[in-house]
Amino acid sequence: MEYFRQQLFPGVALTSLRTEKFKTGVLSLSLLRPLSRRDAALSALTPHVLCQGTASDPDISALSRRCEEMYGARLEPSVRKLGEIQGVGFTVDFVDDAFLPGRPEQLTAAARLLGDVLLRPAGGGGGFADGFVEAERGRLAHAIAATKNNKATYATQRLLECMCHDEAYGVNMLGDEVSALAIEPDALWAHYREMLASSRVELLYVGPQPAARVAGALADALSDLPRRESFAEVGTEAVSRAAGELRRFEETMQVAQGKMAIGARTGVTAADADYPAALLAVEIYGGFPASKLFVNVRERLQLCYYASAKMEGFKGLMLVSTGIDREAGEEAQQEIFRQWAHVQNGEISAEEMSAARLSLRSRLRVLTDGPHSLENYYLGQAAAGLSMGLEKLADKIGTITVEQVARAARRATWDSVYFLGPGGNGPCR
Amino acid sequence: MSMKTYDLLGERLYTYRLANGLPVFVMPKPGFCKSFAFFATRYGSVDTRYRAGGGWKETPAGVAHFLEHKMFDLPDGDNALQQFARTGASPNAFTSHGMTAYHFESVSDFEENLRLLLRFVSTPYFTEESVAKERGIIAQEIRMIEDHPHSQLFERLLGALYERHPVRVPIAGTVDSIGQITAGTLYDCHASFYHPANMCLCAAGDLDGARIAAIAQEELPASRGDAAVSDTGEETGDAAYRHDVSVAMEVSRPLFALGFVCPPPDGGVASLRFELLAELAMEAIVGPSSPLYAQLYGEELINRGFAHGCYRAPGMFMMFCMGESRDPDRVRALLFEEAARVSRQGLDGDLFARLKRAALGARLRDLDHPENTCHMQADAYFLGCDYFAFASLFEGLACDMAAQLLASSLVPGRSALSVVRPPATP
Numbered sequence: 134m135e136y137f138r139q140q141l142f143p144g145v146a147l148t149s150l151r152t153e154k155f156k157t158g159v160l161s162l163s164l165l166r167p168l169s170r171r172d173a174a175l176s177a178l179t180p181h182v183l184c185q186g187t188a189s190d191p192d193i194s195a196l197s198r199r200c201e202e203m204y205g206a207r208l209e210p211s212v213r214k215l216g217e218i219q220g221v222g223f224t225v226d227f228v229d230d231a232f233l234p235g236r237p238e239q240l241t242a243a244a245r246l247l248g249d250v251l252l253r254p255a256g257g258g259g260g261f262a263d264g265f266v267e268a269e270r271g272r273l274a275h276a277i278a279a280t281k282n283n284k285a286t287y288a289t290q291r292l293l294e295c296m297c298h299d300e301a302y303g304v305n306m307l308g309d310e311v312s313a314l315a316i317e318p319d320a321l322w323a324h325y326r327e328m329l330a331s332s333r334v335e336l337l338y339v340g341p342q343p344a345a346r347v348a349g350a351l352a353d354a355l356s357d358l359p360r361r362e363s364f365a366e367v368g369t370e371a372v373s374r375a376a377g378e379l380r381r382f383e384e385t386m387q388v389a390q391g392k393m394a395i396g397a398r399t400g401v402t403a404a405d406a407d408y409p410a411a412l413l414a415v416e417i418y419g420g421f422p423a424s425k426l427f428v429n430v431r432e433r434l435q436l437c438y439y440a441s442a443k444m445e446g447f448k449g450l451m452l453v454s455t456g457i458d459r460e461a462g463e464e465a466q467q468e469i470f471r472q473w474a475h476v477q478n479g480e481i482s483a484e485e486m487s488a489a490r491l492s493l494r495s496r497l498r499v500l501t502d503g504p505h506s507l508e509n510y511y512l513g514q515a516a517a518g519l520s521m522g523l524e525k526l527a528d529k530i531g532t533i534t535v536e537q538v539a540r541a542a543r544r545a546t547w548d549s550v551y552f553l554g555p556g557g558n559g560p561c562r
Numbered sequence: 563m564s565m566k567t568y569d570l571l572g573e574r575l576y577t578y579r580l581a582n583g584l585p586v587f588v589m590p591k592p593g594f595c596k597s598f599a600f601f602a603t604r605y606g607s608v609d610t611r612y613r614a615g616g617g618w619k620e621t622p623a624g625v626a627h628f629l630e631h632k633m634f635d636l637p638d639g640d641n642a643l644q645q646f647a648r649t650g651a652s653p654n655a656f657t658s659h660g661m662t663a664y665h666f667e668s669v670s671d672f673e674e675n676l677r678l679l680l681r682f683v684s685t686p687y688f689t690e691e692s693v694a695k696e697r698g699i700i701a702q703e704i705r706m707i708e709d710h711p712h713s714q715l716f717e718r719l720l721g722a723l724y725e726r727h728p729v730r731v732p733i734a735g736t737v738d739s740i741g742q743i744t745a746g747t748l749y750d751c752h753a754s755f756y757h758p759a760n761m762c763l764c765a766a767g768d769l770d771g772a773r774i775a776a777i778a779q780e781e782l783p784a785s786r787g788d789a790a791v792s793d794t795g796e797e798t799g800d801a802a803y804r805h806d807v808s809v810a811m812e813v814s815r816p817l818f819a820l821g822f823v824c825p826p827p828d829g830g831v832a833s834l835r836f837e838l839l840a841e842l843a844m845e846a847i848v849g850p851s852s853p854l855y856a857q858l859y860g861e862e863l864i865n866r867g868f869a870h871g872c873y874r875a876p877g878m879f880m881m882f883c884m885g886e887s888r889d890p891d892r893v894r895a896l897l898f899e900e901a902a903r904v905s906r907q908g909l910d911g912d913l914f915a916r917l918k919r920a921a922l923g924a925r926l927r928d929l930d931h932p933e934n935t936c937h938m939q940a941d942a943y944f945l946g947c948d949y950f951a952f953a954s955l956f957e958g959l960a961c962d963m964a965a966q967l968l969a970s971s972l973v974p975g976r977s978a979l980s981v982v983r984p985p986a987t988p
Contacts, residue, residue, distance in 0.1 A: 204923030423647035491650025
């Protein structure tokens, strides 16, 4: 895979990953905004409204027809939480020319589609088309409310909202329902124009086309993008927490199986030299089927149906998720903490170390086998101002020692426990 | 060995047939880090009544899934999951209505992992104690599925569409039914369905096909075994059993799934063709560029999560659409109106031609996911064809065939609406 990064316009960078492995080309555009309670819903709503139509394809039927003509290209609005940065924009994926009859210029067509959707909305120039904002704000509010349909995701989201309540990280990337419903067309238009001019823009391409061709197609398609002299500052503040009293949150919901989510501050982010060791620590602890949580909490003690841990590298958090009965909660929590203490004390067998290392390296390498996983990883790197390649990170994992794992793990402190289940004490806060 | 090249797709398929009847399919994926192997048996949750050894056997609902869980136990007290973990491979398994599959993905030690896969799936080892322990774990899983609104929506839709077909019973069974499963049940079902002639092995990656076939030959039993014959009951697919089902759950707004039974196609490439046609027909009537979609979206009856398609298992076939809606009954009424219009006026030929193009593109994109391709190939083999045949089938699909299918299928008598609604506010 060849990696190219270049500035197209002021504040507009293209990361191009050329590989012959895929039949698919993926092109994405993200405006980077500081995640904030005030603007989250406005920013999240914008790409959804823009995906309703363009000046040349004025409604969703026309825009869908355009995608179908491109052999079923898929245009999706995207809203991503990259630490305390909200990335909003679009992704287009499409079959590359080489696999289609007559070799149509799919990349050029996809770049034009992105440019039209971003810069030339339906409605004539002074505002969005009538009714688009009203309809989409309702859908956004429903999407926010629908998070609770998946109990495991909901529990993790609520843990983060409670635990990082006073930080930008605690803000839902889609905003909140009340703010979403209150968005007026004029206010959204003003926000959209402001975002266009003042946001850093990250463009990503994954596919077989050479970087120069990608850059040429995008430079044409985005030549009308308004640019200011300086751009909205974005970044993520890692927060450390002194070891101390654990915060507890509970919420009642009529579910057959309770969910417990536990959060820790790792003190280590993706920019830190200890990051590969911290990633490996979390892997040993709860990242795969031979991890300490899986083997002990699930298999040996059978305290829960699942128990796993994952690292959030932008903000420096570790999140433990379990499906559990209330009665087992206390015992499971003690065991979850005990297993982490083992990692911190370096009580890690040679087999555990080797299996976790292999598992983590495999997982990182496998990310290079999917166009979307590549796009997502490298967008995260670009947004955070990093340029650690997946192969390089995988190689580093191979050199980490037990002592380095334990030392990285000791930098972490437990912060909060959140429980979702029947018969709790009401909502948190 | 045979090798077929699918130029249109840029794919090759190597097929090996072992003396014991097992077909081995290998799809080269040059440049990929990961390799993928998928070992499947034509045995799913619907195979609860079957003939083996001269008589009919009835087994409790959920056996295929229970067996899938227990297969990972090895006789030496070890567990295959842990053994895979030692090389960094990620193993997994699933049970569907018509298939049980075991697979892994690895970036190193492919041959060692392949041997482990073949060995653990062909080595039954169960004790009453381990079965009892697993009952608790599966009961938890069943409870978790009970909290999953989309699973409930779909299970209840199948329960409404079919009166007798075992597809109406949840794949994992019920807490009661799994209580009746013993080590003996598992040994019987393994003996009846897990033999080479009833299975297939698919692999994708930067791989040597002949090596894979040789390893399979070494690791698996030499005899073919007698395949059991399942009975999924007589249901013609002419009428739905019930037309409305609904349940209250913790959801933010109503979820709905609207299904239509169809007579199941005959099998082989005809099945694959029918499936492509049914998908195109649904796309034409309710896909994002259809007039009906514009109306539903405009009236805020659906959102971007709205989906449609078709679903099949042995002895059944249905078309469906599903999503979130403030008014599922109105969605159903509008769909019937549009189907009646299509029945009178036919479908737009330009629209259909465009949708064929788009459908080909979507399937081409999916070939970038070797794990999906292996699954599709196993599924197609159990039907009696090769998956890559799809590329040449589009040409034979005509607009009026899709219109006729819609006219005969999207009618009230064949339909059921399943709704998961929010709890009533006190």
